[in-house]
Amino acid sequence: MTGDQIIIFDTTLRDGEQSPGCSMNTREKLEVARALVDLGVDVIEAGFPIASPGDFESVSQIAEKFGDRTTICALARSREDDISRAKAALVSAQNRRIHVFLATSAIHMEFKLRMDKQQIIERAVSSVKSAKEFCDDIEFSPEDAARTELDFLCEVVEKTIAAGATTVNIPDTVGYATPNHYFKVISYLKQNVPNISRAVISAHCHDDLGLAVANSLAAVEAGARQIECTINGLGERAGNAALEEVVMAIRTRADYYGVHTKINTQRLYPTSHLVSTITGMKVQRNKAIVGQNAFAHEAGIHQHGMLQERSTYEIMRPADVGYVGQNLVLGKHSGRHAFRDRVIQLGFSLDDAAIQRAFDDFIALADKKKEVYDSDILALIENRLSDAADRWRLVSFHTSAGSSAIPTATLELQCEDQPVLCDAAIGDGPIDAVFKAMERIMELSARLEEFDVRSVSEGKDAQGEVRVTIDVSGRHFQGKGVSTDIIEASAHAYLKALNKADHERRSADAARLSPQT
Ligand code: KIV
Ligand code: ZN
Numbered sequence: 001m002t003g004d005q006i007i008i009f010d011t012t013l014r015d016g017e018q019s020p021g022c023s024m025n026t027r028e029k030l031e032v033a034r035a036l037v038d039l040g041v042d043v044i045e046a047g048f049p050i051a052s053p054g055d056f057e058s059v060s061q062i063a064e065k066f067g068d069r070t071t072i073c074a075l076a077r078s079r080e081d082d083i084s085r086a087k088a089a090l091v092s093a094q095n096r097r098i099h100v101f102l103a104t105s106a107i108h109m110e111f112k113l114r115m116d117k118q119q120i121i122e123r124a125v126s127s128v129k130s131a132k133e134f135c136d137d138i139e140f141s142p143e144d145a146a147r148t149e150l151d152f153l154c155e156v157v158e159k160t161i162a163a164g165a166t167t168v169n170i171p172d173t174v175g176y177a178t179p180n181h182y183f184k185v186i187s188y189l190k191q192n193v194p195n196i197s198r199a200v201i202s203a204h205c206h207d208d209l210g211l212a213v214a215n216s217l218a219a220v221e222a223g224a225r226q227i228e229c230t231i232n233g234l235g236e237r238a239g240n241a242a243l244e245e246v247v248m249a250i251r252t253r254a255d256y257y258g259v260h261t262k263i264n265t266q267r268l269y270p271t272s273h274l275v276s277t278i279t280g281m282k283v284q285r286n287k288a289i290v291g292q293n294a295f296a297h298e299a300g301i302h303q304h305g306m307l308q309e310r311s312t313y314e315i316m317r318p319a320d321v322g323y324v325g326q327n328l329v330l331g332k333h334s335g336r337h338a339f340r341d342r343v344i345q346l347g348f349s350l351d352d353a354a355i356q357r358a359f360d361d362f363i364a365l366a367d368k369k370k371e372v373y374d375s376d377i378l379a380l381i382e383n384r385l386s387d388a389a390d391r392w393r394l395v396s397f398h399t400s401a402g403s404s405a406i407p408t409a410t411l412e413l414q415c416e417d418q419p420v421l422c423d424a425a426i427g428d429g430p431i432d433a434v435f436k437a438m439e440r441i442m443e444l445s446a447r448l449e450e451f452d453v454r455s456v457s458e459g460k461d462a463q464g465e466v467r468v469t470i471d472v473s474g475r476h477f478q479g480k481g482v483s484t485d486i487i488e489a490s491a492h493a494y495l496k497a498l499n500k501a502d503h504e505r506r507s508a509d510a511a512r513l514s515p516q517t
Pocket of ligand 2: 204
């Protein structure tokens with residue numbers, strides 16, 4: 001790394017996953033980890049191994065599969081049992097990092113930890129030393145640093161660096177900082193911590209005031225050389241700094257910041273889509289960099305300028321972020337070869353079996369709609385990727401409804417390779433009836449919290465994308481489904497969300513049966 005390279009530390013799988021309803025299973029986390037490796041992130045924070053057996057398992061598998069291509073990081077509180085769980089999860093990673101944290105703000109010390117300053121320093125130092133016995137690359141975070149008394153923050157940072165921390169992360173845990181304030185905190189550390197040059201300073205900003213990206217960039221100006229961020233800004237409450245925004249700001253304004261990242265920016269759009277599909281968390285249309293409207297020029301005066309010279313209204317080229325527009329690509333008679341080439345151009349590396357499945361889906365879709373767009377192909381592939389982890393699949397459905405009929409649905413579902421189960425239900429409408437029949441078969445009871453429909457591309461025959469959020473016993477799960485038939489898309493979305501709830505129910509049952517794991 002050179003002095004002008006910014007380390008991109010992705011925490012989608014740890015801080016991002018803490019976002020309500022966004023939990024992912026191991027298979028999904030591996031899928032996201034693969035995309036992050038292809039994107040070129042320097043560090044993947046893969047999880048918090050002590051949190052659950054599932055978290056431990058996913059960190060271990062990510063460490064094993066990708067630990068030779070990027071650094072895999074595991075989070076631990078400043079407690080011996082947390083740290084040893086992190087060590088165990090990371091054993092097979094060639095490049096590994098333990099991230100230890102302990103709160104340092106007066107409010108956290110008094111009400112959460114009930115520890116005084118001396119105790120905090122001792123605990124932080126001993127934790128860093130313990131982690132250091134396992135690997136060289138150690139990150140320490142004084143949690144709630146942005147609200148920590150500055151001289152105490154300097155003392156903690158100095159002592160943890162002396163104990164072996166190679167990265168000191170300065171979290172704005174509650175999204176309280178503003179750009180100039182955060183700039184001053186980082187500058188103060190640079191000026192007042194004697195051994196600060198022995199560690200990389202890192203920014204970790206939450207978006208409660210909508211300032212996470214601005215604060216992260218202010219930290220870079222003050223000398224931070226690592227930014228912690230998540231795809232689509234996923235994360236608790238208002239989320240974390242959005243990776244795609246940070247990266248494109250640094251790239252587009254290289255003239256101003258004078259730094260760079262190693263991110264392959266053309267993978268930003270597909271990675272954003274993948275994370276949105278897997279978590280079910282929608283990306284708002286006008287979201288910077290990866291929103292559907294990010295490159296749309298509707299106003300006449302803008303269009304006129306664009307036709308003369310793109311740079312009049314465009315500061316980034318859509319292709320730079322891997323944007324997939326409405327370009328018509330294939331039709332019913334396009335062969336398997338043309339389809340495969342297009343999939344590769346869209347940035348996917350699928351094996352032969354996956355290409356074949358996607359091609360079969362494409363042929364089925366091309367039969368239903370005349371024109372197939374890139375966005376349709378993206379939706380088909382993502383649908384298959386996120387299906388892979390599900391136990392239950394939709395075999396068939398039939399609905400009847402009308403102004404004078406009672407809306408009814410008959411459904412066939414199959415759980416793994418068990419016999420197909422069939423049931424029927426009535427509802428307020430055909431979609432409600434499908435949802436009710438599904439719950440009966442899966443023996444799960446859910447409350448529908450959100451239901452959202454949009455079209456994937458243009459035209460009356462466009463595919464519809466449905467997203468749902470459900471509440472099962474106080475836990476939130478999201479799902480997405482795509483089809484030219486809205487009822488079918490709704491069924492897939494609801495089944496996806498119920499599959500997640502089913503997965504959690506089974507993990508809880510397994511943990512109850514074997515409490516020692
Ligand atoms: O926001 C925060 O303080 C965190 C720490 C664990 C780094 O996520
Ligand atoms: Zn955080």
